[in-house]
Amino acid sequence: MRVDPTANLDVLVAGAGAAGIAAAVSAGRTGARVALLERGPFTGGKATAAMVGTICGIYLRGGSEARYAMNGFPRGFCEQLAARSGTRPVSGVNGLWFLPYHYEAFKALGLQLLQEAGVKVLLNTSIESCHAEGDRIISFTARSDEGVMGISASTAVDCTGTGHLAQLAGAPMIRARRYQQPAQVFCMRGLRADDEAALSMAVTRAVLRADRTDHGPVSVVPGSLRDGQACLKIAFHEQVEGTTDFGALQARGQRMASELAELLRANVDAFRDAEVSLIAPEVGVRTQQRAQGRYTLEEQDVMTCAKFTDGVANGAWPIEFWGAERHVEMRYFDEGGYYRIPVGALRAATLNNLFLAGRNISATEQAMASARVIGTCLGTGYAAGVLAATTALGGDMDAAIESVRRAQVYI
Numbered sequence: 001m002r003v004d005p006t007a008n009l010d011v012l013v014a015g016a017g018a019a020g021i022a023a024a025v026s027a028g029r030t031g032a033r034v035a036l037l038e039r040g041p042f043t044g045g046k047a048t049a050a051m052v053g054t055i056c057g058i059y060l061r062g063g064s065e066a067r068y069a070m071n072g073f074p075r076g077f078c079e080q081l082a083a084r085s086g087t088r089p090v091s092g093v094n095g096l097w098f099l100p101y102h103y104e105a106f107k108a109l110g111l112q113l114l115q116e117a118g119v120k121v122l123l124n125t126s127i128e129s130c131h132a133e134g135d136r137i138i139s140f141t142a143r144s145d146e147g148v149m150g151i152s153a154s155t156a157v158d159c160t161g162t163g164h165l166a167q168l169a170g171a172p173m174i175r176a177r178r179y180q181q182p183a184q185v186f187c188m189r190g191l192r193a194d195d196e197a198a199l200s201m202a203v204t205r206a207v208l209r210a211d212r213t214d215h216g217p218v219s220v221v222p223g224s225l226r227d228g229q230a231c232l233k234i235a236f237h238e239q240v241e242g243t244t245d246f247g248a249l250q251a252r253g254q255r256m257a258s259e260l261a262e263l264l265r266a267n268v269d270a271f272r273d274a275e276v277s278l279i280a281p282e283v284g285v286r287t288q289q290r291a292q293g294r295y296t297l298e299e300q301d302v303m304t305c306a307k308f309t310d311g312v313a314n315g316a317w318p319i320e321f322w323g324a325e326r327h328v329e330m331r332y333f334d335e336g337g338y339y340r341i342p343v344g345a346l347r348a349a350t351l352n353n354l355f356l357a358g359r360n361i362s363a364t365e366q367a368m369a370s371a372r373v374i375g376t377c378l379g380t381g382y383a384a385g386v387l388a389a390t391t392a393l394g395g396d397m398d399a400a401i402e403s404v405r406r407a408q409v410y411i
């Protein structure tokens with residue numbers, strides 16, 4: 001086994017989704033030696049591979065214009081992303097605000113910020129094992145096309161979305177019998193349409209009339225209609241389970257997208273001359289197992305907008321639960337409201353040098369149905385990166401928590 005040049009890191013970040021980018025950048029900005037490992041060929045995680053298309057949770061609900069739910073890194077990231085994508089915040093149903101973005105802009109912005117922060121980025125590289133002794137992870141191995149490499153790092157941030165690193169370290173996990181419904185996104189170009197709401201209704205009508213039983217509702221990704229191209233999201237019927245065959249799910253997602261494109265071409269005028277331009281390379285899996293933290297964020301914390309005194313990131317999106325039924329269940333707290341996520345949800349229960357971020361923070365399935373959105377993932381990622389770097393460099397943890405709070409949670 002070779003020893004990688006990233007040996008003797010201060011912080012190892014696993015997973016380069018929204019949370020991993022934020023964690024690695026914030027850790028890098030402290031001056032720590034940081035590497036970010038991503039098993040896929042590009043950065044962004046679900047935001048790019050599943051082509052989610054809109055950033056939720058970065059604005060407060062209500063009001064006549066978008067008001068940020070967090071400052072600092074999450075706000076700066078979204079402002080730069082909007083500028084690169086040529087998009088603006090959009091107001092949707094029930095006063096919800098979100099930001100449409102371009103997938104390539106997301107990837108490019110992430111890479112630029114990582115480079116500026118001095119982070120070593122290793123793509124196509126998976127964390128494969130780690131070895132814990134007592135309350136610390138001592139060493140890691142990762143695999144790439146070039147083989148297996150050994151890595152040593154003082155601290156780690158698990159941003160894999162599935163608690164993969166925590167699981168490899170033998171840490172306790174949060175598991176459910178069933179997780180939320182996944183979805184497949186794909187895009188079509190050559191549309192004759194300029195009204196997204198009308199297009200969305202025409203799609204819904206065509207799908208209902210066809211009475212297809214192999215998938216759930218289909219919707220236009222909000223804010224995606226532009227220059228004759230739009231993205232569509234197909235809900236799967238079934239929820240994800242521990243036994244789900246993701247390879248088969250992936251193949252079905254690609255097939256459903258092609259079949260639906262045919263159906264729309266044959267039945268909806270706006271699609272008559274349209275063609276598929278892109279099928280998301282990954283099925284959008286919303287939640288899976290995650291690591292158990294020192295505190296587990298609960299539904300009640302979200303719904304009562306709890307403000308923990310050590311809260312390091314704000315959550316502002318309602319509980320959006322995609323269950324087994326054919327519709328999504330939304331549960332709102334007051335307009336303008338938000339909750340604060342405490343440090344304990346970002347610290348592994350039993351390992352002192354493992355931090356958690358993104359859809360891998362410690363939260364119940366209901367609380368995660370709010371905290372998993374990209375805006376919140378950027379906030380928990382930023383916080384976890386600072387805390388991991390502070391631990392690695394032997395800094396003052398209370399001061400680090402206060403600096404994160406000053407940077408992003410006070411609004």
Ligand SMILES: Cc1cc2nc3c(=O)[nH]c(=O)nc-3n(C[C@H](O)[C@H](O)[C@H](O)COP(=O)(O)OP(=O)(O)OC[C@H]3O[C@@H](n4cnc5c(N)ncnc54)[C@H](O)[C@@H]3O)c2cc1C
Nearest residue numbers: 015017018019039045046056126127161284285358359374
């Ligand atoms: C269908 C769908 C629609 C959604 N719609 C929205 C929306 O409109 N707006 C919104 O804000 N949010 C939405 N979300 C939620 C949001 O996209 C995700 O929750 C969020 O992007 C998760 O970010 P993350 O960084 O925590 O994890 P992920 O994006 O899952 O990133 C984890 C990364 O870790 C990598 N990884 C995993 N294991 C390893 C390993 N062993 N070694 C190295 N790398 C590893 C993965 O390849 C991945 O890149 C949606 C999600 C889905 C599925």
